[in-house]
Amino acid sequence: MEDIFARIDARKAALEERVPAVTRQIDQAFAPSEPALMAKLQRVLAESGSRRNKIIRIQALVSEVRSYAGEHAACKQGCSACCKQRVMMSQTEADAIGHAIGRPAVQLRPDYVPPRIHDFGRDTPCTFLVDDACSIYEHRPFVCRNYISLDVDPLLCGFENWDLNKAGDKRFTPVPHLDPGPLLTAYQKVAGQDRIGDIRAFFPPGPKGA
Ligand code: SF4
Numbered sequence: 001m002e003d004i005f006a007r008i009d010a011r012k013a014a015l016e017e018r019v020p021a022v023t024r025q026i027d028q029a030f031a032p033s034e035p036a037l038m039a040k041l042q043r044v045l046a047e048s049g050s051r052r053n054k055i056i057r058i059q060a061l062v063s064e065v066r067s068y069a070g071e072h073a074a075c076k077q078g079c080s081a082c083c084k085q086r087v088m089m090s091q092t093e094a095d096a097i098g099h100a101i102g103r104p105a106v107q108l109r110p111d112y113v114p115p116r117i118h119d120f121g122r123d124t125p126c127t128f129l130v131d132d133a134c135s136i137y138e139h140r141p142f143v144c145r146n147y148i149s150l151d152v153d154p155l156l157c158g159f160e161n162w163d164l165n166k167a168g169d170k171r172f173t174p175v176p177h178l179d180p181g182p183l184l185t186a187y188q189k190v191a192g193q194d195r196i197g198d199i200r201a202f203f204p205p206g207p208k209g210a
Pocket residue numbers: 080082083084087126127128129130133134135136137140141144199
């Protein structure tokens with residue numbers, strides 16, 4: 001365990017050099033497509049249509065934008081390092097996902113209290129994590145698409161790093177990620193006054209599974 005804590009601590013220095021360099025490369029790769037994608041986003045926001053449909057289109061856009069991180073991202077299909085942590089989404093997005101996967105989302109009650117980050121741990125897999133892989137990958141929530149680690153591997157996403165955070169240990173090293181950008185603002189605009197909750201509240205783990 002001490003070895004992994006030492007590796008986490010050592011990662012800080014490596015990231016100081018890496019993150020500005022890869023951020024620049026991602027920005028350069030994205031720049032030619034940015035005006036067209038941002039115009040598309042504005043059209044989604046301006047068009048009439050259901051909020052559910054808008055959320056689905058914003059999900060697709062965020063996947064497209066984040067694809068420019070490419071090889072610089074630690075996140076790859078099949079990695080589930082962050083799938084035991086809190087996964088927040090709006091009621092509208094939960095309804096959209098539920099519709100897509102054929103499993104109606106729970107409607108959150110007015111007295112629902114969102115969980116705290118530290119309520120999650122090694123034994124709290126996402127409802128849709130099956131055999132260490134996302135079973136609804138094509139329909140996964142906005143947050144799963146938008147949260148892209150710029151590290152070289154999932155070391156900092158592991159619970160050892162969160163243990164350091166909980167303990168207030170200075171070796172804790174935050175996961176470096178891309179700026180959430182205008183897509184998050186657009187998502188929040190569409191979500192409006194929706195209740196926001198963890199994926200497990202909308203889709204409780206149980207015999208029905210994913
Ligand atoms: S929806 Fe899929 S990608 Fe997102 S946390 Fe759950 S298992 Fe992981």
